Amino acid sequence: xxxxxxLSCLVMLFGLFGPRLSSAQxxxxxxxxxxxxxxxxxxxxxxxxxxxxxxxxxxxxxxxxNRENSQELINLFEKEHPYxxxxxxxxxxxxxxxxxxSEYSARNYLFDITHIRGLFLLPLRKKQIIAxxxxxYRDALRPGYKDNEGYFNAIFTQGQxxxxxxxxVKSQDYPKSLEDLLAPKWKSQLGMDDESYDWLAALMDYYxxxxxxxxxxxxxxxxxxxxxxNNLLGQLxxxxxxxxxxxxxxxxxxxxxxxxxxIELLFPEPYVTAKTPTGIWIGSYAPHPHTAAxxxxxxxxxxxxxxxxxxxxxxxxxxxxxxxxxxxRRVQTVSPIKWGERTAELVELFDKLIMRKAGRSS
Numbered sequence: 001x002x003x004x005x006x007l008s009c010l011v012m013l014f015g016l017f018g019p020r021l022s023s024a025q026x027x028x029x030x031x032x033x034x035x036x037x038x039x040x041x042x043x044x045x046x047x048x049x050x051x052x053x054x055x056x057x058x059x060x061x062x063x064x065x066n067r068e069n070s071q072e073l074i075n076l077f078e079k080e081h082p083y084x085x086x087x088x089x090x091x092x093x094x095x096x097x098x099x100x101x102s103e104y105s106a107r108n109y110l111f112d113i114t115h116i117r118g119l120f121l122l123p124l125r126k127k128q129i130i131a132x133x134x135x136x137y138r139d140a141l142r143p144g145y146k147d148n149e150g151y152f153n154a155i156f157t158q159g160q161x162x163x164x165x166x167x168x169v170k171s172q173d174y175p176k177s178l179e180d181l182l183a184p185k186w187k188s189q190l191g192m193d194d195e196s197y198d199w200l201a202a203l204m205d206y207y208x209x210x211x212x213x214x215x216x217x218x219x220x221x222x223x224x225x226x227x228x229x230n231n232l233l234g235q236l237x238x239x240x241x242x243x244x245x246x247x248x249x250x251x252x253x254x255x256x257x258x259x260x261x262x263i264e265l266l267f268p269e270p271y272v273t274a275k276t277p278t279g280i281w282i283g284s285y286a287p288h289p290h291t292a293a294x295x296x297x298x299x300x301x302x303x304x305x306x307x308x309x310x311x312x313x314x315x316x317x318x319x320x321x322x323x324x325x326x327x328x329r330r331v332q333t334v335s336p337i338k339w340g341e342r343t344a345e346l347v348e349l350f351d352k353l354i355m356r357k358a359g360r361s362s
Contacts, residue, residue, distance in 0.1 A: 029131075029284060029285060030131045030282060030283070030284055030285060030286050030289045030292075031131035031132050031133075031284060033289055034131065034132075034133050034282070034289060034293055035132070035134070037049060037290075037293070038133075038134055038135075038136070042136070045136075048290075049290050049293050049294050049297075050081075050290075050294070051290075052289070052290025052291070053081060053083070053084055053288070053290045053291040053294050054083050055290075056084075056287075056288040056289075056290055056291045057083060057084060057085065057288075057291075058084065058085055058086075058087065058288055058291065059084060059085075059086045059087065059112050059113065059288055059291045059292060059295055060086075060087045060089070060110060060111050060112045060113070060287070060288070061074070061086055061087065061088050061089070061111070061112065061113045061114070061295070062089050062091065062096050062099065062100065062111045062113070062114040063088055063089070063090050063091075063114070063115065064090070064091065064092060064093050064096055064114075064115060064116055064278075065090075065115070066090070066231065067088070067090045069308075069311050070088055070090065071088065072307060072311070073298075073299070073304065073307055073308070074086045074088060076298075076303070076304070076307060077295060077298050077304075080298070081291075081294065084291055084294075086295075089111075092229075093116050093117055093120070093195075094195075096114055096116060097116060097120060100114060100129060100283070101127070101129070104127065104129050104283075104285070109283060109285035109286070109287060110287070111283050111286070112282065112283060112286040112287060112288045112289070112291065112292040112295075113280065113281070113282060113283070113286070113292050113295055113296065114280075114281055114283070115155060115278050115279060115280045115281065116278065116279065116281070117198070117275060117276050117277075117278055117279075117336075118152065118154065118276035118277050118278065118279050118334075118336030118340070119197070119198070119276045119334075119336055119339055119340050119343050119346075120279075120336075120340070120343075121147075121151065121152055121279060121336045121337075121340050122336070122337070122340035122341055123340070123343075124281065125151050128284055129281075129283065129284055130151060130281040130282065130283065130284055131281075131282045131283065131284040131286070131289075132149055132150035132151050133150055133153065133282050133293060133296060134150035135150075135153060135293070135296055135297050135300055136297075137297055137300035137301055138150075138153055138300065140300070140302075140317045140318060140319060141153070141154065141300070141316045141317060141318065142316055142317070142318050144277065144333055144335075145157075145277050145316040151279075151281075152279050152336070153279060153280055153281075153296065153300060154277030154278060154279050154280070154316045155277075155278055155279075155280045155299050155300065155304075155305070155308065155315065155316055156277065156278055156308055156313040156314055156315045156316055157274045157275050157276070157277040157278060157313075157314050157316075157333065158230075158249040158250060158251065158274070158275045158278075158313070158314065159249070159250040159272055159273070159274050159275075159314050159324065159326060159331070160196075160198070160199055160202075160246075160247040160248065160249065160250075160272070160273040160274070160275065161248055161250060161253065161265055161266060161267050161268065161272060161324075161326075162175060162244060162245065162246065162248065162265070162266040162267075162268055163234055163237050163244070163245040163248030163252065163253045163256070163263055163264075163265060163266075164237065164243060164244040164245070164263065164264050164266065165237050165238065165240050165242075165243055165244070165262055165263060166262045166263065166264050167240060167262050168240055168243040169243050169244060169264075173185070174264070174266060175244070175266070175268070176266075176268070176269055177268055177269040177270065178203075178215070178268050178269070178270070181219060181222065181246065182215075182218050182219065182222065186222055186244070187222050187223055188222070188223045188225070189242075189243045189244060190222055190224045190225065190242075190243075190244055190245075190246050191224065191225045191226075191227065191233045191236065191237060191242035191244065191245045191246065192224045192225070192226055192233070192245070192246045192247055192354070193226070193227065193228070193229065193230050193233060193247055194226040194227065194228055194355065195228070196246075196247045196350070196354075197343070197346045197347055197350050198273065198275040198276055198334045198339075199246070199247045199273050199275075200212075200216055200346060200349060200350050200353070200354065201334045201339045201346055202271070202273040202274075202332040202333075202334050203215060203216060203273075204216075205332055205334065205335075205338075206270070206271050206332050213349065213353060216349070216350075216353035216354050217353045217354075219246075219353075219354055220353050220354045220355065220356050224246070224354070224355075225242050226355060230247070230248065230249045230252050231252055233245050233248070234248055234249075234252040234253065234256055234263075235256075237263060238256050238261035238262065238263055240262075247273070248265070250265075250312055250313070250314060250322075250324040251311055251312030251313045251324070252312075253265040253312070253324065254311075254312030254323055254324050255311070255312055265324065267326050267327075267329050269329075270330065271329070271330040271331065271332040272326045272329050272330065272331050272332065273331075273332055273334070274314065274331050274332065274333040274334065275334055276333075276334045276335065276336040276339065276340075277316065277333070277336070279336075280296050280299055280300070282296060300316070300317070302317060302319060302320060305317040305320045306320055309321065309322065309323060310323070312324055
């Protein structure tokens with residue numbers, strides 16, 4: 001059922017269902033307003049945003065980040081801007097995409113800000129749900145974390161590494177590479193998120209599509225334990241229910257280690273997957289556009305980025321270091337441009353090649 005919902009969401013977002021907003025409507029609204037403000041000198045620009053935000057007094061944030069981390073950022077933002085109250089609605093990427101698509105199709109414009117993996121950039125832009133915003137803080141971002149037009153401003157990505165339980169796996173048996181996972185001893189011992197589509201995309205990017213598909217099919221024969229949610233899987237590994245997680249997020253592992261969980265984090269050879277960077281987007285009909293722009297600036301600022309880095313995330317600014325650092329290992333970052341138009345295909349390949357022989361958990 002969840003797969004049907006996911007694919008239906010993708011179909012709708014690619015414009016096969018529902019009305020599309022006209023380009024005239026979109027450009028004349030929030031995007032035009034913010035573009036005009038961004039042309040002002042720095043001090044005057046900031047003053048204009050603050051004046052507008054004081055009148056609006058509110059921000060609606062559809063967050064796909066866990067609630068605890070989201071609230072930490074909100075508390076700091078509201079401390080800097082005490083005249084603003086942030087309304088937070090948490091949900092998964094699929095839930096959030098379904099919600100905003102349904103709202104915009106019904107011309108019910110409720111959200112100001114959302115952030116979702118970059119795979120959704122093209123459908124969001126095609127449906128004209130998001131506005132371009134050329135924040136001045138974009139200049140500090142790492143390569144690949146922004147586009148030229150202002151539709152893509154990324155706040156972080158997630159590295160995917162092995163998370164294993166040290167009580168269940170002896171140090172001499174630690175896998176060093178992806179290929180090690182194909183050994184017979186790992187059959188039924190591996191865990192994986194059942195929406196780990198970026199992981200498959202990176203596999204095909206690194207090895208080439210045919211060889212990558214062959215590897216994915218071999219991994220599928222290992223009868224992986226699938227669960228919905230990276231955090232849940234990390235907790236199951238820490239609790240000793242699953243020995244090793246194939247695609248653990250760097251910040252999931254970091255937070256577990258800070259809680260003294262009996263886990264180890266391993267960067268696999270020959271590369272470490274980095275998911276498509278997560279973009280922060282302003283709705284093209286955001287009801288509080290000045291406040292939305294201030295919040296995007298905050299998330300891209302050094303202070304905001306340092307908070308997310310302290311949560312264990314691989315953030316987008318070049319001047320903020322990673323706490324879970326891959327060092328000199330190759331990082332294979334999934335391109336939102338290449339894979340954005342092939343997301344439905346990627347979902348089908350993941351189901352067919354990796355999940356085909358595994359029992360699914362709900």
